[in-house]
Amino acid sequence: xxxxLRNLLLINFLIIFINxxxxxxxxHSYFEIESFLDSLTQVNDFDSEFRVYQIGYSEMEExxxxxxxxxxxxxxxxxxxxxxFVGQLHAEEILxxxxxxxxxxxxxxxxxxxxxxxxxxxxxxxxxxIPTLNPEGLNVVxxxxxxxxxxxxxxxxxxxxxxxxxxxxxSAVGEDIDGVDLNRNFDFNxxxxxTFMEPDPSDYAAHYDYYRGLNPWxxxxxxxxxxxxxxxxxxxxxxxHSARSGRFSEKVFSPWNWNGDKKTPDDASIKLIGNQVxxxxxxxxxxxxxxxxxxxxxxxxxxxxxxxxxxxxxxxxECGTANLQPDSALVEDTIDRLIPxxxxxxxxxxxxxxxxxxxxGIISNAETGSPLDNVVITIDELHSGVQKPRKSDEFGxxxxxxxxxxxxxxxxxxxxxxxxxxxxxxxxxxxxxxxxMTPIPTHNIEINISSFQYPVVLEExxxxxxxxxxxxxxxxxxxxxxxxxxIPQGDWQFTLYWDFLIPWMQNIxxxxxxxxxxxxxxxxxxxxxxxxxxxxxSSFNIxxxxxxxxxxxxxxxxxxxxxxxxSLDSIFVLESEMYSLPEPMDMIVLRxxxxxxxxxxxxxxxxxxxxxxxxxxxxxxxxxxxxxxARHRLVAVDTNGISNIKVKLELxxxxxxxYRGYNIYNIKLFAGNNVTLxxxxxxxxxxxxxxxxxxxxxxxxxxxxxxxxDFINNLQSSSIVVYNLLGQEVYAGEIPAQYNQKKIWRFNxxxxxxxxxxxxxxxxxxxxxxxxxxxxxxxxxP
Numbered sequence: 001x002x003x004x005l006r007n008l009l010l011i012n013f014l015i016i017f018i019n020x021x022x023x024x025x026x027x028h029s030y031f032e033i034e035s036f037l038d039s040l041t042q043v044n045d046f047d048s049e050f051r052v053y054q055i056g057y058s059e060m061e062e063x064x065x066x067x068x069x070x071x072x073x074x075x076x077x078x079x080x081x082x083x084x085f086v087g088q089l090h091a092e093e094i095l096x097x098x099x100x101x102x103x104x105x106x107x108x109x110x111x112x113x114x115x116x117x118x119x120x121x122x123x124x125x126x127x128x129x130i131p132t133l134n135p136e137g138l139n140v141v142x143x144x145x146x147x148x149x150x151x152x153x154x155x156x157x158x159x160x161x162x163x164x165x166x167x168x169x170x171s172a173v174g175e176d177i178d179g180v181d182l183n184r185n186f187d188f189n190x191x192x193x194x195t196f197m198e199p200d201p202s203d204y205a206a207h208y209d210y211y212r213g214l215n216p217w218x219x220x221x222x223x224x225x226x227x228x229x230x231x232x233x234x235x236x237x238x239x240x241h242s243a244r245s246g247r248f249s250e251k252v253f254s255p256w257n258w259n260g261d262k263k264t265p266d267d268a269s270i271k272l273i274g275n276q277v278x279x280x281x282x283x284x285x286x287x288x289x290x291x292x293x294x295x296x297x298x299x300x301x302x303x304x305x306x307x308x309x310x311x312x313x314x315x316x317x318e319c320g321t322a323n324l325q326p327d328s329a330l331v332e333d334t335i336d337r338l339i340p341x342x343x344x345x346x347x348x349x350x351x352x353x354x355x356x357x358x359x360x361g362i363i364s365n366a367e368t369g370s371p372l373d374n375v376v377i378t379i380d381e382l383h384s385g386v387q388k389p390r391k392s393d394e395f396g397x398x399x400x401x402x403x404x405x406x407x408x409x410x411x412x413x414x415x416x417x418x419x420x421x422x423x424x425x426x427x428x429x430x431x432x433x434x435x436x437m438t439p440i441p442t443h444n445i446e447i448n449i450s451s452f453q454y455p456v457v458l459e460e461x462x463x464x465x466x467x468x469x470x471x472x473x474x475x476x477x478x479x480x481x482x483x484x485x486x487i488p489q490g491d492w493q494f495t496l497y498w499d500f501l502i503p504w505m506q507n508i509x510x511x512x513x514x515x516x517x518x519x520x521x522x523x524x525x526x527x528x529x530x531x532x533x534x535x536x537x538s539s540f541n542i543x544x545x546x547x548x549x550x551x552x553x554x555x556x557x558x559x560x561x562x563x564x565x566x567s568l569d570s571i572f573v574l575e576s577e578m579y580s581l582p583e584p585m586d587m588i589v590l591r592x593x594x595x596x597x598x599x600x601x602x603x604x605x606x607x608x609x610x611x612x613x614x615x616x617x618x619x620x621x622x623x624x625x626x627x628x629x630a631r632h633r634l635v636a637v638d639t640n641g642i643s644n645i646k647v648k649l650e651l652x653x654x655x656x657x658x659y660r661g662y663n664i665y666n667i668k669l670f671a672g673n674n675v676t677l678x679x680x681x682x683x684x685x686x687x688x689x690x691x692x693x694x695x696x697x698x699x700x701x702x703x704x705x706x707x708x709x710d711f712i713n714n715l716q717s718s719s720i721v722v723y724n725l726l727g728q729e730v731y732a733g734e735i736p737a738q739y740n741q742k743k744i745w746r747f748n749x750x751x752x753x754x755x756x757x758x759x760x761x762x763x764x765x766x767x768x769x770x771x772x773x774x775x776x777x778x779x780x781x782p
Contacts, residue, residue, distance in 0.1 A: 022144045026328035027094050028101060029142040030063065030135045036101060037066060037131075046108050049074050049122055055130075056224030059180075060153045063135040065224050070107050071126040072119075079362075079395040081349040082126040084237040084312075085342060086225070089182045089302065091137025091149045095320045096240020098331055099338045100129045106339065117343075117352075124350045128232065133221050134182060146171045147325065148244070150209045151179025152221060161196045161214055173244070174206040180213040183241075183301055186226070187216030188308050190300035191597075191660065204245045212300055225302070229310050233393055235401070236273075236345045237314035239302055240338075246322030250290045252278040252341070253316040255307045257294035259656035262602075265384040269357075269401045270313050273348060277315060280340040284321055284330070290341075298657075311390050313401065317341065348401075351430060357404055358430045359423055362396040363411060366436040371396025372413060375437065380408040385600035385623050411435050415442070415488065418470055440488040446515040447483045449498070456522060462498035469697035493699065493710070495635070496520070502587055502672035503635055507696055507710050523670035524585060529576050529647060530554055531593075531666030545572025545651065556651050556661035565653040572651035576667075578612065584641025585671040588616070590634040593666040597626040597659040598651075604782050605662055606704075608648040609636040615748060616642070620704045620782055629665055637674070637744050645669060652782065693718075695766055695773045702778035705750040709764070709775065711735055711743040718768030720745065725761050735768070749779050757781065 028036060037052045051074045055067045071078065087100035107127065110118040121127065132138050136153040140146055146169050157164035158177050168177035177197065184193035193212025200206045217223050243249040254274035257263050264270055271292070278292035295303060295316065306314035320326065320334055347354050359379075363372045375392040379400060392398045402425045411419040416437040425431045449462070462483075464475045468491055477483050487510050496504040501520040508514075529539045530549075537549045546563075548555040556562050556572055565571075590609055598604065600623045608618040616636040636642065647669070651662055696710035711718070722731040735745055749757045759781045766773040 022147050023094075023142060023325055024328045024331065026098070026331045027142070027325070028097055028131075030132065030138050033066070033097070033101070033131050034064075037068065040104070040108065043108075048072065050108055051075065055228055057220060058134070058136045058152065059220040060155060061136050063139075065133060065135065065221065066131065067228065068104055068129040068131070069126060070104070070122060070129070072122045077394075078126065079397050080124060080126050081235040081399060082128060082232045083346055083349055084128045084130070084229070084232070084234045084314075086130045086133055086237070086239040088132045088138065089134055089221075089239060090241060091134055091141050091151065092147060092244065092324055093240070093242040094138070094141065094325060095242050095331065095334055096317075097131050097138075099240060099319065099335050099342070100131055102335045103339065103342055104129055120350075120352055121346050124352075125346055126232075127346065128228070128234070130225070130228075133225055137179070140169070145169065146176070148173045149176060149179070150206070150244075151176065151181050151211065152219060153178055154180045154213070154219065156196070158197075173204070174200060174209050176208055179211070180219050181210045182219060182221050183239075184210055184212040184299050185216065185219050185222040186300045186302055186305035188300065188305040189298035190216040192297075193299045202245075206244070210299075216300065222302075226305075229306060229312065233310060234306075234312045234314075235349050235399055237303075237306060237312050238277075238317055238342060238345065239314065241316055241318050242320045242324045243318040244322065244324055248318045249321045250281075250283050251293045251318050252281070252290050253293050253295045253303065253318070255295050255301075255304045255314065256298075257296055258298060262599075262657055263294075264307055265382045265387060266307070266311075266313070266401070268403045270307070272403070273313060273345070273401070274315055276348070276354075277317070277341045277344055280344050281317075281319075282337045284334065284337075290317070308386055309388050311387070311400075315345075355427045356429050357425050357427045358399060358401045359407065359409070359425055359433060360397065360399045360430050361432050361434040363392050363398065363435045363437060364396050366438040372416075372437060375411055375413040375416075375435075378410045378412070380410070381405070382407070409433065411437060412471070413437060414471075414473065415440055440490065442486040442488050443510050444513045445485045445487045445510070446513075447485065447496070448515070448517045449481045449483075449496075450517065450519040458499040458501070460499040462496060465495045465497070466492045467495075467699060468492055469699065469701045491697070493696065497633060500526070500591070500668075500670055502670065502674055503589060503633070505635070505637065505674060507694065521672050521674070523589075523672045524583075525581055525669075525671040527579055527669045529667040529669065530664060531668065539576050541575050541577070543573035543575055544570075545574070547572065547574050552665070554664040556663075560660060561658045562651070562653065562661040564655050564658050566655070568654065570653065572653075574649040576647040578644055578646045579669070580644055581642065581671055584643045585673055586637060586639050586641055587672055587674045588636040588642055588645055589670040590636075590647060591631065591666075591668045591670065592634075592664065593629050593631050594621075594662065594664045595626050595629045596621055596662045597624050598622050598661070599654070599657040599659060600624075602654045602657065603659075604652050606648075606650040606652065606782065607632075607634060608650075609634055610646050610648055611642055612644045615648075615706065616746070618704075618706050624659075626660065629663070639743060642671070645671070693768050693771065695768070695775075698764065698775050698777040702780045703749075704780055704782045706746065706748045707777055709745045709766075711745060711768075716768065718766055720767075721765045722747065723763045723765070724757075725763075730757070730762070735766075750781070 049072055051069045053067045054064045056065045085100050087097040107118050134152055137149055140149040155163040156178050194210040197208050252274050254270050275292040278290040281290040303314040303316045306312040363375045365372055373392055373394045376389045377398045404426050406424045409421045416439055419435050421433055423431055423433050461479050462477045466473050489510050491509050494506050494508055502523055504518050504520055528534050535552050546557045548558045605621040608615045619634050698707050717737050718735040720733050724730055759779050762777050764775040
């Protein structure tokens with residue numbers, strides 16, 4: 001029945017296609033795609049391995065968008081790798097539609113020599129196929145209105161990006177007012193896409209064809225694809241395109257290579273697989289294979305978003321030549337040449353007759369044996385800030401495609417003890433690294449915050465930050481004086497914040513239920529550096545850079561994007577004036593409302609609190625926090641008292657890749673004395689007045705330079721020595737005795753260590769009261 005079915009389907013579509021005036025009747029219109037898929041659902045033999053899902057609707061006309069799933073137990077979501085093929089995003093690029101429809105037939109109705117191969121794929125992979133993500137645009141092309149139409153049909157006016165209830169298009173290339181380029185509407189690097197009615201500067205002159213949309217995800221079509229991707233966590237994907245100008249024809253594009261040296265953390269695997277896909281697709285007019293290339297643009301593209309957000313290796317393949325819509329004979333020939341590339345990607349997902357190198361496993365609860373989802377899996381050698389966290393799925397499964405080698409894996413989930421493994425991967429088979437994570441016991445912590453003098457007006461809810469060397473967590477609380485929280489067992493530094501009140505800080509060992517009575521103090525000194533009523537630069541000195549004070553904000557530059565540095569020593573620096581406190585105080589709090597958009601890992605912001613001679617504390621930011629401003633606090637503590645204070649802001653850039661920079665809306669300083677540093681009122685077995693010395697873990701760890709260690713009940717002076725990984729001493733000092741108080745030791749590698757420190761592991765030896773402590777930290781130089 002296999003070949004008669006295929007022939008019957010083709011004959012039906014040739015008869016139906018009489019309405020297409022400008023295209024060869026071999027091409028499937030939207031209506032014919034629906035009929036094609038419906039006809040396959042009528043075949044009983046396909047019931048267990050073929051499903052059609054309506055995954056959403058188009059933006060303007062609400063046409064259903066269909067996705068096909070093919071698997072041996074298709075009605076169930078199984079613990080199998082998933083692979084996605086999309087036939088079309090751009091309306092005129094219709095060859096990919098035919099290629100993925102043929103793939104459906106091949107998998108359901110294979111010729112005899114392919115039966116075993118297809119069965120293996122269906123038994124081990126869930127294959128998803130979207131024939132068209134742009135049904136509105138496909139109809140424009142098939143109806144003969146504009147066979148060069150590219151976008152969807154979002155309604156706009158020639159006067160601006162608002163609807164006029166009229167389809168504004170031009171039958172020539174470009175000049176179409178209506179529509180959004182779906183491959184510019186993804187949120188990753190969306191800001192660099194074309195604005196409304198932006199001319200095409202190339203000699204191809206496809207004016208207005210690359211409009212990014214009013215906002216990221218403004219189009220229903222891209223939201224549909226986003227949601228499907230997040231739900232299914234695809235291992236591989238191909239989106240088919242065709243290059244209208246012919247300049248990029250017959251190429252396989254991998255994400256990404258910006259400015260020649262900025263590549264994805266998984267570049268080795270992504271590019272090698274892209275090379276293999278390209279080698280299997282033969283060009284139209286020669287015996288050569290497609291060319292494997294990098295995507296070099298940053299314009300809200302699907303393939304870059306898929307990798308950044310989900311970890312999917314997605315390839316943009318420009319099939320065919322500048323002859324985008326060839327006749328039926330060439331269509332058949334093109335399909336035959338494209339199929340091997342898709343089959344290779346399916347084979348690579350399971351290592352069938354090809355390289356099988358990957359690390360995979362199931363993560364489960366050690367107590368119940370049930371799978372754990374949303375476990376964050378980090379591979380040191382393949383990690384960068386640009387990636388969103390890679391997590392286990394509902395089966396507890398994680399999969400990472402790698403090259404042969406040794407890798408350091410870390411498993412983290414809130415409420416569980418972290419795990420670390422070293423894994424060696426090879427080409428012959430996937431390496432299985434399962435993990436069982438043990439829940440951290442929790443205890444009830446009752447927190448009673450003492451009432452304060454009115455008329456104190458607090459606008460924010462309190463929140464508690466708990467942290468140690470292994471993990472940290474922020475616990476949001478309601479607007480109340482009394483709280484009962486569940487806190488994991490262990491040694492923690494507690495920091496309780498409530499609006500402008502002086503934070504309460506304490507090191508506490510949680511091993512039973514306890515009750516804390518906390519007295520939060522009002523600040524003794526408050527200074528607004530920027531924000532109503534101060535909206536000018538009167539509190540600051542511009543040391544370096546094009547800082548702008550405008551529209552009630554401080555901006556790192558006046559232009560949309562900050563300039564790249566001409567040298568690595570070129571840093572934008574903004575410093576406040578030095579403030580003298582009315583009396584020495586032991587705690588300074590900087591509160592700053594800010595947003596930033598920087599190149600991950602390479603560009604960074606440093607916010608420092610300084611006294612007259614040194615940095616007391618600092619915090620670093622990189623990556624993106626642009627959708628809305630965020631409020632951050634930086635706390636500086638010195639039990640010896642702080643008399644003078646200023647704030648320093650720095651924006652460090654490298655020589656390539658820039659973004660929208662740094663905006664600041666409000667900066668305030670608060671100072672006071674945290675009386676709870678030396679006393680705590682508890683009703684529990686926990687006894688703060690232990691006579692033995694207590695030495696905390698290092699925090700933050702890893703660090704960008706500044707580290708802290710807390711000493712409590714340091715009854716005699718202690719020696720402290722810092723060593724590098726080679727055992728070389730890089731610092732030696734002494735901690736003075738301090739009875740029944742907390743002393744914070746600070747060390748800044750970047751300031752105090754004059755031997756140009758390198759990123760890596762450092763060890764700290766502390767000898768105190770006939771007891772020796774060892775601590776380890778990781779320095780990551782900014």
